[in-house]
Amino acid sequence: MTTHIGSPAADARRNASPYLYGQEAAAVARVLETGQYGHTEVTEEFEGRVAEFLNVRDAVAVMSGTAALHTALLAIGIGPGHEVVVPSMTFCATVQAILATGATPRFVDIDPATLCVTDQLVMDAVTDRSRAVLPVLFGGRPVDLTRIRKELASRDIVIVEDAAHAFGSSHGPRLVGATGDLTCFSFGPVKNLTCGQGGIVIPRTRDEADTIRRIRMLGVVRSQGERDRTTGYQVEGYGLRYQMSGINAAIGLAQFPHFEDTTRTRRRLWRAYRRALAALDGVRLVDVDPDRSVPHLCQVLIPNRDEVHAQMKASGVGVGIHYAPNHLQPAFARWRRNLPATEQAGAEILTLPFHQYLTEADIDQVVTALGQALTETGATPRAGRSQQ
The missing domain is CATH 3.40.640.10 (Type I PLP-dependent aspartate aminotransferase-like (Major domain))
Incomplete structure (x- = not known):
């Protein structure tokens, strides 16, 4: 074993x-x-x-x-x-x-x-x-x-x-x-x-x-x-x-x-997130195409990201932000250009826990916590399809 x-x-x-x-x-x-x-x-x-x-x-x-x-x-x-x-x-x-x-x-x-x-x-x-x-x-x-x-x-x-x-x-x-x-x-x-x-x-x-x-x-x-x-x-x-x-x-x-098992597990977990997130309006899952990818991240885009991020961290859920756009970083500011899609994603992206220790029950708990954070920060989710 x-x-x-x-x-x-x-x-x-x-x-x-x-x-x-x-x-x-x-x-x-x-x-x-x-x-x-x-x-x-x-x-x-x-x-x-x-x-x-x-x-x-x-x-x-x-x-x-x-x-x-x-x-x-x-x-x-x-x-x-x-x-x-x-x-x-x-x-x-x-x-x-x-x-x-x-x-x-x-x-x-x-x-x-x-x-x-x-x-x-x-x-x-x-x-x-x-x-x-x-x-x-x-x-x-x-x-x-x-x-x-x-x-x-x-x-x-x-x-x-x-x-x-x-x-x-x-x-x-x-x-x-x-x-x-x-x-x-x-x-x-x-x-x-x-x-x-x-x-x-x-x-x-x-x-x-x-x-x-x-x-x-x-x-x-x-x-x-x-x-x-x-x-x-x-x-x-x-x-x-x-x-x-x-x-x-x-x-x-x-x-x-074990890489074949890794591939199956990561695809299964990502699809479990996709199913669970479908119940939250105002949440868009970033598409990684799991049929062709071995997913490395599971991320959503939400308009009030900073408030939700803080709420979920306070509740003990290990969310992150991947990534802050580089053209907005002080070290790279001299090469800044107008990149509207990047800047919007940078303001909205939230990375959910995603690793092989997760179970589908864990995923349901993370999505429940996300729904609660959306409610508490003023963006109440409703039953329905997420924007994908």
């Missing part, structure tokens, strides 16, 4: 909780027993497992999802003087990865139904300085930019998918990561598959994979024979210490056999 780590009773009221299946500790112990804690053969085994799962040729593991984005952008030559088109509705890590290259963000608005970019919004935002588009697969929902891929390529603009929320989601018959675009995943603590901390880049070519591997290892390559007999390595370019440790990789490998 699988042993789950943690207390479901304690975790049910949290916004999100890491979910372990019980084999992770033993997997980490095996790595610790080797005395080698950095990048090891276990890391390479994890890379191979991800590549096999996605049906791609290569995968390069790094220490975080942010590192994956930064490394991918560096690998395609993004730097000072370049713009990267990116939705403002994302975690600030996405923007910080762009700034770390010396490039600047070109913020783009979102479809209010999905909180994701569309092909038309992207094309309206690109400029002569744009060299990459960084669509965010918000909540796990795939973003289809197929219709503009050739147009972007003709303008030397590369699509780099921020798929931090979307491991296991699919574009039609292919999984995200196997569509031909450069793709970055996160395996942080509360992701659908966790390494404790980690990320991975899915490159488009072997040369791109070699470049990413060199960058993540401080620009170092091991010497071959007479190339350098003194130091045993050569530094061939700019790099950072971004490699994933074998300890983190071992956690991910232990999670993989």
